[in-house]
Amino acid sequence: MFKPLIRFVREQFQTQEFIPLHAPVFAGKERDYVLETIDSTFVSSVGAYVDRFEREMAAYTRSPSAVATVNGTAALHVALRLAGVGPDDLVLTQPLTFVASCNAIRYCGAEPVFVDVDRHTLGLSPVALEAWLTEHAFLDDEGRCRLKADRRAVKACLPMHTFGHPVDLDGVLAVCQRWGLVLVEDAAESLGSHYKGRHTGTVGQLGALSFNGNKIITTGGGGMLLADEHLGRRAKHLTTTAKQPHPYEYVHDELAYNYRLPNLNAAMGCAQLEQLETFVDAKRRLAADYQAELATSPVQFIREPEGCRSNYWLNAVLCEDHQQRDALLQATNEAGIMTRPIWRLMNRLPMYAGCLRGDLANAQWLEARVVNLPSSVPPNEART
Known part of the structure; x- marks a missing residue:
């Protein structure tokens, strides 16, 4: 049944060897920039490439500020703290996500609340979000959102742009505004994706990107927090141990984190960012080829939402059922082609099994059917 797909994947990636799900491409000035940092001896958290990477990422995403971090989870953790999330607070998010989204909430001492997704975006559903809040929450006399059951504060909403496909941000933002919630975008997978002309991660008050080795561009490990100028300054302070500027004294004025991205990693990031639009174009062509190939297949290719530009970080298909x-x-992995199911729902993991949740029918339906296909930039597109 799947032999034509296996043959197509091998033709795209031009090899009879093992084909990974997503591999990095180093076709630019990565080696030159990294060696330059080694020669300078500024390989750690202070260096010209960190500042350059932040400037260039802010310009690319059109965000007022961008703050580099050691990984995407760290960026998300700081974003949630800047959103005012603290112990015993609640954060509304989706169960169909990578575990880092929920872990960052827990790092703040808060608890995730799982709300269903939309099938066409794979991301948080504004309809389900409004329904859950209407049933379970209220606005107190000061306009703060609270849980009816015990008056715990509902502070923020954390949607994730699954596989690079933008969430219905207009809908989610409207709900957040009605209920006084801070919108924090988990844009870890969606660098290069646009929602109605705006880069993902810049519609909400805060956003987080990831540059892990399997992302569309990589710094080896790294992340970026997107925010306005005021929150950007706060983020920079919190990610650099809250150290006050001084020629030689060590003065730290609040509890903070050693989350600064090393200059060595930022150098690689600058070289990768120079190639990002080339990567996006190549991945979108690959997605179009998949879509054409699968037009008469028993599986359905998952397309970008209307009005959006997806980076198609991971191509995905919908199967008819779990079987x-x-x-x-089984067929693809036995053939040496890496494919993967979508994540297990967060509410099925032992540390989040007791969290509040709504009706998760769409998330459960997708969990049983979604498979990711190899999505690297094809070798004929990865040119120096």
């Missing part, structure tokens, strides 16, 4: 999903996974 077909498992058959596809």
Whole structure:
């Protein structure tokens, strides 16, 4: 059943060897920039490439500020803290996500609340969000959102742009504004994706990017927090141990974190960022080829939402049911082609099983059917 797809994937990636799900491409000035940092001896958290990477990422995303961090989870953690999330607070998010989204909430001492997703975006549903809040929350006399059951504060909303496909941000933002919630975008997978002309991560008050080794561009490990200028300054302070500027004294004025991205990693990031639009174009062509190939297939290719530009970080298909999903996974992996199911729902993990949640019918439906296909930039597109 899946032999034509296996043949197509091998033709795209021009190899009979093992094909990974997503591999990095180093076709630019990565080696030159990294060696320059080594020669300068500024390889750690202070260096010209960190500042340059932040400036260039802010310009690319059109964000007022961008603050580099050691990884995307650290960026998300600081973003949530800047959103005012603290112990015993609640943060509304989706169950269909990578575990880092929920871990960052817990790092703040808060608890995730799981709300259903939309099938066409794979991300948080504004309809489900409004329904959950209407049933379970209220606005107190000061306009703060609280849980009806015990008056705990509902502070923020954390949607994730799954596989690079933008969430319905207009809908989610409207709900957040009605209920007084801070919108924090988990844009870890969506660098290069646009929602109605705006880069993901810049519609909410705060956003977080990731540059892990499997992302569309990589710094080896790294992340970036996107925010306005005021929150950007606060983020820079919190990610550099809250150290006050001084020629030689060590003065730290609040509890903070050693989350600064090393200059060595930022050098690689600058070289990768120079190639980002080339990567996006190549991945979008690959997605179009997948879509054409699968037009008469028993599986359905997942397309970008209307009015959006997806980076198609990971291409994905919908199977007819769980049995077909498992058959596809087995056939491709046995053929040396890495495919993966979507994540197990967060409410099924032991540390989040007791969290509040709404009706998760769409998330459960997708969990049983989604498979990711190899999505690296094809070798004929990865040119120096």
